[in-house]
Amino acid sequence: MDVEAVLAEYRAHGFARLGPVLDEPTLLALRARADAIMLGEVVIPGLFFQHDATSGRYEDLELGRGFIGPSLDYRKIEKLELDPLFRGVIAHPTVEPLVRAWIGEDVVLYRSILMTKGRDGGTFLPFHQDGGNFWGVDRNPDLQIWFAIDDAPTEAGCVEIVPGSHVGGLATPLGGVIPADVLRAGDAEARVIPVPARAGEAILIHNHVWHRSGQNRTGKPRRGFSVCYMPASTRCVRKKRAPRQFFRVFTG
Numbered sequence: 001m002d003v004e005a006v007l008a009e010y011r012a013h014g015f016a017r018l019g020p021v022l023d024e025p026t027l028l029a030l031r032a033r034a035d036a037i038m039l040g041e042v043v044i045p046g047l048f049f050q051h052d053a054t055s056g057r058y059e060d061l062e063l064g065r066g067f068i069g070p071s072l073d074y075r076k077i078e079k080l081e082l083d084p085l086f087r088g089v090i091a092h093p094t095v096e097p098l099v100r101a102w103i104g105e106d107v108v109l110y111r112s113i114l115m116t117k118g119r120d121g122g123t124f125l126p127f128h129q130d131g132g133n134f135w136g137v138d139r140n141p142d143l144q145i146w147f148a149i150d151d152a153p154t155e156a157g158c159v160e161i162v163p164g165s166h167v168g169g170l171a172t173p174l175g176g177v178i179p180a181d182v183l184r185a186g187d188a189e190a191r192v193i194p195v196p197a198r199a200g201e202a203i204l205i206h207n208h209v210w211h212r213s214g215q216n217r218t219g220k221p222r223r224g225f226s227v228c229y230m231p232a233s234t235r236c237v238r239k240k241r242a243p244r245q246f247f248r249v250f251t252g
Helices: 003-013 024-038 084-090 096-103 180-185
Strands: 015-020 048-051 074-078 107-117 125-129 143-148 159-161 193-195 201-205 211-213 222-231 247-249
Touching: 003 015, 003 096, 024 074, 024 084, 024 107, 024 222, 084 107, 084 222, 096 107, 096 143, 096 222, 159 201
Parallel strands: none
Antiparallel strands: 015 201, 048 074, 074 107, 107 222, 107 247, 125 211, 143 201, 143 222, 159 193, 159 211
């Protein structure tokens, strides 16, 4: 990998393709583990679950319910650094030099999250940014890698990105969903491009780039594993609970 060329593209556009990273045996194992976790056949204390809304509307998602029983329609599963198979992806040797070149030698994890769209559609995710005060850290992370666990063509609800939209920083201090007036001012609908991926491919996605994903119309699962890295000097600033301790990456 030409690390400097990849990072130059990332700086300019807010995303960059890494090409194939995960091989077929790894993908098969990850798919089986994802299903087993969602069906309750593998129980890992500490995981965070959010189930899809039956309507497919982001506004209808129920918060705070966690694991509600065996189902293949969970929208996301977080804290997968607790699972040894997914932990191997987080510290994959192919991405290590790139992450270290961007962040430095001392790297921790903000989050590792399986984003799924079930075979019956899943939830439409509106334009958003991954950062802001809601994240509860003293600086905004700016490096995520999205690994395609299944094929993610356009009709499966692939990631869609507005290239270059990261250069303006956060649309709101809170972060998250981007207000409609900001999207109109930035001409998001005219500028957005689909970023389909084949199973095993990896894509760098800047936390501040405007991105979204549609529903899955393929009749097959569409799972992506998103890993957000940051410097170990980052500190948790939340007040209501004890400060988070972040998982250290590339320690071997």
